[in-house]
Structure formats: C-alpha cells, structure tokens
Amino acid sequence: MYDVIIIGAGPAGLTVAIYAARGGKNVLVLGDKFDSQLAMSGRIENYPGFEGEGMELLIKMEEQAKKWGTKVVTSRVLDIVYEDEIFKIETKDEHFNGKVVVIATGAHPRKLNIPGEEQLLHRGVSYCAVCDGALFRERRVFVLGYGNGAAKAAYYLSNFSQVKVLCTKKRLRAEAIYLRELEKRGVEVLTGVHPIEILGDEVVKELCYSIEGNEIKELVDGIFIEAGSLPNNDLASKLGLELDDKGFIKVDSDCRTSMDHVFACGDITGGVRQVASAVGEGAIVGVRMGARDL
Numbered sequence: 001m002y003d004v005i006i007i008g009a010g011p012a013g014l015t016v017a018i019y020a021a022r023g024g025k026n027v028l029v030l031g032d033k034f035d036s037q038l039a040m041s042g043r044i045e046n047y048p049g050f051e052g053e054g055m056e057l058l059i060k061m062e063e064q065a066k067k068w069g070t071k072v073v074t075s076r077v078l079d080i081v082y083e084d085e086i087f088k089i090e091t092k093d094e095h096f097n098g099k100v101v102v103i104a105t106g107a108h109p110r111k112l113n114i115p116g117e118e119q120l121l122h123r124g125v126s127y128c129a130v131c132d133g134a135l136f137r138e139r140r141v142f143v144l145g146y147g148n149g150a151a152k153a154a155y156y157l158s159n160f161s162q163v164k165v166l167c168t169k170k171r172l173r174a175e176a177i178y179l180r181e182l183e184k185r186g187v188e189v190l191t192g193v194h195p196i197e198i199l200g201d202e203v204v205k206e207l208c209y210s211i212e213g214n215e216i217k218e219l220v221d222g223i224f225i226e227a228g229s230l231p232n233n234d235l236a237s238k239l240g241l242e243l244d245d246k247g248f249i250k251v252d253s254d255c256r257t258s259m260d261h262v263f264a265c266g267d268i269t270g271g272v273r274q275v276a277s278a279v280g281e282g283a284i285v286g287v288r289m290g291a292r293d294l
C-alpha cells in the first residue's frame with residue numbers, strides 16, 4: 001500500500017513526488033516521462049533557473065524524485081476505483097493500492113477534425129514540431145494554429161525548413177520574442193485562415209484552405225497542427241470528479257478536487273499551462289502530502 005499514488009510523470013507529478021517523498025511518504029509515480037508534453041516541448045527558455053531542452057529538465061526531475069525514494073513505474077493507468085477507503089489502480093500488468101491519489105495527467109493536442117488529418121497522420125501531418133520537424137529538413141511546411149504553440153513551432157522549424165504560419169485566428173497571439181524572431185527570419189504569417197482539407201495519398205501533398213471565402217490549394221510537404229490542447233481527463237471522469245466546461249479538473253487553492261483524498265495539478269487543471277505553473281501546483285500538493293498523516 002502506497003501513501004500517495006501520483007498518476008502522471010510530467011513536471012507536475014514529479015514535483016509532487018519530490019516534496020511528498022522528502023516529507024517521508026511512500027510514493028509511487030505511474031506514467032511515462034516520454035509522453036509528457038515537456039518531452040516534446042523542445043528548448044525551454046522561460047523556466048526560472050534553467051535554459052535547455054525540456055527532456056533534460058524532465059530527466060533531472062525524475063532523478064531527483066527517485067533520489068528521495070519515489071518509485072516510478074512507466075505504465076498507463078487503465079482503471080481506478082475507490083473501495084473500502086483505498087484507491088485501487090490498474091495498469092496493463094499490475095494493480096496498485098494507495099491512500100491518496102494525485103492526478104497530474106496533463107493534456108494532449110487538439111485536432112482540427114478536417115478530412116485527411118487522421119489518414120495522413122505520421123505521413124506529413126504532425127502535432128509535434130520537435131519530434132518530427134527534422135524529417136522535413138529543407139522542405140516546405142505549414143504550421144496551422146493561433147497561439148504561442150504555433151509561433152514556437154514555426155520558430156523551431158524555421159531553423160531548417162521553409163515555414164509558413166497559417167493562423168486560424170485574426171492575429172497570431174504569442175510571446176513577443178517568437179513574433180520578433182519570425183519576422184526577422186522572414187517567416188510568412190497568413191491570418192484568418194480556415195483549413196478545409198489535407199490532400200495526399202501516401203504522403204501529404206497539398207492543403208486546401210480559405211481566407212475571406214477565397215479557396216486556395218497549396219503544395220506542402222508537412223503540416224504541423226498547433227491548435228491548443230485538451231485535458232487527459234478519462235480517469236477524472238471515472239472517479240466522477242467535477243470538471244469545468246472545457247473538461248479540466250476543478251480544484252481549490254490547495255489543488256483539492258471535488259473528491260476527498262484526490263488532488264490534481266498541472267495542465268489537467270487548466271489555467272496558463274506552463275512548466276512553471278505545473279511545478280507550482282505540484283509543490284502545493286507535495287507540501288500538503290508531506291504534512292499529512294497517512
């Protein structure tokens with residue numbers, strides 16, 4: 001029986017683990033760090049005290065959690081129930097029991113849901129510039145999106161590809177640093193784009209989109225979709241936790257959910273969805289865990 005079971009091996013979950021394990025609790029983390037958004041984020045330049053690859057930061061966090069006695073099992077949680085005052089958690093191969101559960105399951109990319117998107121996934125369509133960008137060296141790519149994710153992806157891809165941003169809103173809303181760099185590098189940004197269809201057979205060949213009602217078909221080798229993210233809330237729903245209208249878990253200022261003994265932190269609670277905020281919420285939960293009699 002674990003005192004605390006943390007579901008999610010991203011920055012939020014690993015921060016809880018560091019604090020709770022240092023606080024003397026018997027802690028288990030379930031999740032895959034390579035599946036964390038931080039592993040796909042590329043270079044991080046806005047986390048205080050660290051500038052470098054997201055994966056490097058994540059590995060350090062995991063090492064730190066393990067150093068204080070946290071057990072980390074790289075497994076996906078398939079089911080969770082609360083019975084006889086115990087959380088019973090099931091993965092593909094094992095069962096785990098815990099007294100308190102922390103949900104830190106993060107988020108996943110939002111799809112555009114246009115024809116061709118699913119059929120050509122991994123054949124020119126990608127949701128991760130850092131993972132797949134190198135496959136499009138010296139080739140023509142579009143970034144479809146509207147915010148910081150789109151600007152950051154375009155900035156990264158412009159290091160080695162010919163990039164155009166197709167912004168699906170009236171304005172690309174992103175940190176000034178990315179906007180300045182895109183301008184300096186001559187990256188074209190079209191605004192008010194309405195994507196219609198991704199065309200291709202074996203691989204992506206064209207994107208069909210419209211601007212102010214004018215339909216355009218343009219040749220392209222790769223399409224990177226950066227249309228925001230959606231919460232990984234399956235387990236929260238299984239437990240019957242209260243969610244907001246966008247599906248994020250509702251928490252109070254101590255990251256308590258609507259169910260006793262269940263906490264949530266990081267991107268799964270919504271908000272600004274950054275590494276620093278995930279770590280901040282993780283610290284709140286971890287401190288509470290450390291101080292709790294379990």
Ligand SMILES: Cc1cc2nc3c(=O)[nH]c(=O)nc-3n(C[C@H](O)[C@H](O)[C@H](O)COP(=O)(O)OP(=O)(O)OC[C@H]3O[C@@H](n4cnc5c(N)ncnc54)[C@H](O)[C@@H]3O)c2cc1C
Pocket residue numbers: 007008009010011012013030031032033034035036037038039040041042043044045046047075076077078104105106107128129149152232235265266267268273274275276278
């Ligand atoms: C492309 C990109 C670039 C980014 N750039 C920046 C940046 O420059 N600066 C910044 O501050 N932030 C950036 N972010 C955001 C940042 O990565 C996230 O805010 C942060 O990773 C959220 O941490 P988290 O721990 O809440 O969730 P995540 O990092 O998403 O981790 C979620 C964890 O939950 C696990 N999980 C999910 N479901 C289950 C399940 N059923 N069972 C077990 N485990 C499960 C996953 O395996 C994963 O380990 C970027 C994100 C992306 C996608």
